[in-house]
Amino acid sequence: MVNRTCECADCQFRHVAFSTLDHEEVARLCDFRQELSFPKGGIIHREGDPIQDFKYLKSGLVKVYRITPGGEEQIIAITRPFEFVSNMSIFSEDHYIYSVSAIEESVICSIKLGYIRELVSMNGRFALELMTRISQITDKIIVQSLDIRRRNLAGRVAYVLLYFSDVIYGSRIFDLPVSRKEIADYISMSTANVIRTLSDFRREGIIRLNGKTLEIADPEKLGVISARG
Amino acid sequence: MVNRTCECADCQFRHVAFSTLDHEEVARLCDFRQELSFPKGGIIHREGDPIQDFKYLKSGLVKVYRITPGGEEQIIAITRPFEFVSNMSIFSEDHYIYSVSAIEESVICSIKLGYIRELVSMNGRFALELMTRISQITDKIIVQSLDIRRRNLAGRVAYVLLYFSDVIYGSRIFDLPVSRKEIADYISMSTANVIRTLSDFRREGIIRLNGKTLEIADPEKLGVISARG
DNA sequence: CGCGGCTTTGATGTTCATCAAGTAAAGTGG
């Protein structure tokens, strides 16, 4: 699960937020860094765990979620690499307010938060770069939450399918990474109605759906439903 | 509308994010700073305007909102002083993605963004302080949006009344700062149903309501409705 | 095979938005 080899200097992911670090800073980074692998379904951290590391996703796919007082999962984000995993709250809280788990097998780069704070303090360009990245990510989450809220059910399903297609996979054909129930938890509707809406789209020829495999047959129409909804 | 006198060194709002600045930095701040007053209803900035300043609210009450493709207002936040006004996007975008207007007469402290970036670069403690503040604010917005999404109508109305009471006014009796329609735009429901739900609460003795004046007569029951909804 | 979890569909009732009509309140111009 842990891999301590460190080739940060050559890491292709330095552009995520570490492009401004100099030679020595990168070298020190290795001392504060771990690479962690998680199997499908593995929990990266839970609500309430103490925040001790700055983590970002190197490969895989994760979901960020919380448990409501009623005991249901509410999914906040499903994201690909380069989006931070512990983006929110690392500067404002000392315990996580959301859980994160791996939807696909995932690799996390985990850096001691103390060193990140040190870098922010010492390296102004790093501070600016990091703020920019974190802002981008939180902006996206807020916009997505507002987008979902203002849509009706068909609009929500269309929206999330286009999100998977355009943002997550960049392809009109892909395997749904989550269960119907998780889609429901993501866009705040009931599982039955997610399935019903998918069946409607299939009957209307907007999508082709076979188990988890989905093809968006008519992206324009799906876009109209998403926009109008 | 503009007030150029500068007594930043003594400003009671330095704790917002400027507590770590030294003497000289505060002095320079004055060169990059303006104080702007807005009447009730005044627009502080609009979606699409270029972002040139870091702004925060010194007094008053503002709403942050966007216009949906359908032409309706969707309110993202209603906030009191110390919460930044142009918090989001100042590091990730060069044009505002939300509009902000004054619900009550408001005073904004507006600082050239270039100087803020300079401070972040030069003063690590300031960078950390600012990141912490911005994180707190975006965290709150995300949580609130998720909270609203998972509630039914009665729960949403109860939630927003408790928000006004506990967070905005700190009192069980207050004047509603916004119209019924704005409440609807805030919690994503129709105006008629906001009114209906308020009438229900009044009939059940949970609130007393006379025009804009509202008293929460039974906070416990309202809390239950908010929690269960 | 047989069991348990995910999926699908139908039936039902509730929740909610919309429409319409009316009332109160708040501006506006003379």
Next chain:
DNA sequence: CCACTTTACTTGATGAACATCAAAGCCGCG
């Protein structure tokens, strides 16, 4: 200050949207 106009508020009635419940099919896994 009053008549007029407009905007905000309120309520009821209606139908559409949506959640919930129940039953059955499917599929993977022991």
